[in-house]
Amino acid sequence: MPDEGWPADQELLRRHVAGDAEAFGELFRRHRDRLWAVALRTLCDPEEAADALQDAMVSAFRRAGDFRGESAVTTWLHRIVVNASLDRLRRRAARPALSAGDEQAFEALVAQDGDPARTSDTRLDVNAALRLLPPQQRAALVVVDMLGFSVADAAVILDTSPGTVKSRCARARARLLPHLAHLQGNRSGSQSVSPAQGGDT
């Protein structure tokens, strides 16, 4: 809970609606790193992400009076950012998930990777892998697995049902597995398996 001198998000939003010129800035700065993360990972492009985040910030600034408190303020903000990001993808259709042919480029990118134990290298791999996903799956995975929202909150953010969130995440994880398994380290009891393989026991 916010302590004295650290007003709750909802209080800041209320002050903003009441005319406080600084309240929204404080609120947005409080969350903007995570909002940047969701925009960047959903769009996979810093310029697009900056545009989307600015669009979202302006939208939230102007629509703050519409907030009804049915979710946490941070959930509401993330929803606006995700919407702005997906809208941008839809409008431009510029960066859909990579086609099967693009996966060769992805593999080449992975092959250039250095020590996968290094955080920066891992992040590069993950970012590249995320681009393989359709936008809706990518957004779901970012919100749930990378930002740690519950499925219920993710459903609010993504404006869909919890079941759809689970389904998108499941398909996204399955699709990423062949590309990320090499980054998972040597966990005891696990052995490398070709995920695509099936067959009879």
Next chain:
Amino acid sequence: MTHPDTDVLAEFRAGLITGRRGARITAHLAGCDRCTALDDQLAGVSVLLASVPAPAMPDSVARRLDTALAAEVASRDNAERAGDDGAAESPAPRRPGGHRGFRLLTLRVLAPAAAVVVLAAGGYGLSRIVGPGQMTASSAAGSATPSAESSGHAYAPVAGPAKGAVSRPLGITPTNFPLVTGQRNLSPANLAQQARAALLVPPSARTTKTPSAQLRGCVGTLASGHQLDLVESVRFEGRPATLVVVSTGEGETALIAAQDCSATNPHVLDTTSLTSGISGP
């Protein structure tokens, strides 16, 4: 049974497969090391994704957002003000072209006697900026322009370009500007020098934040429609203050706004011209 494929295992892990089909998968996993390992790897995807640090927002993006937010705040303030003005008074007359003096001195600062008291009490008060003879009916009506002669000070713009290649943030206005954050320690003796140094810092090297409503009101009053070149938080003789640099096209002037400066209380601690040959008190 047939090994479930990765999609099925992922849906099972997500709780999307239950009932008899789920029971069959559970039973299969209990006896199949390969599928158990695959299931572990699926769980590892989520663990891996959660472990990736969030990317830091680049400073350039943060500054851009701050500027956009300041514009939104200013737009809202202007809209509210327009609504208030429209209900209460007629629009202000347009100023004629030609010489553009500092309306601050003639209209907004000099007219209220109370402001004179406040400024005079501030040490570097109004008396340092402009002589008392300027507080006339004509100046209060906005038609007079203060002069350096009458003030004995360098506040009034002086013709001629400022020396040096200054770095001005483009597109800022008195109602839409980023506040450069800094800890320059200024004094009457180094004001001009420090102000020039502040102007030379490239915008890309500045750290900014959204100014408060009070400061926006203060700067809007001080600039009074003139070009705003810089607003930077500083310390003036050890006290928190704000450096404001405005340009009239005839010269640049640096002002030190006191911490309590606002639209209705344009409390200025000191001022100096940045134009060649005039370096303040």
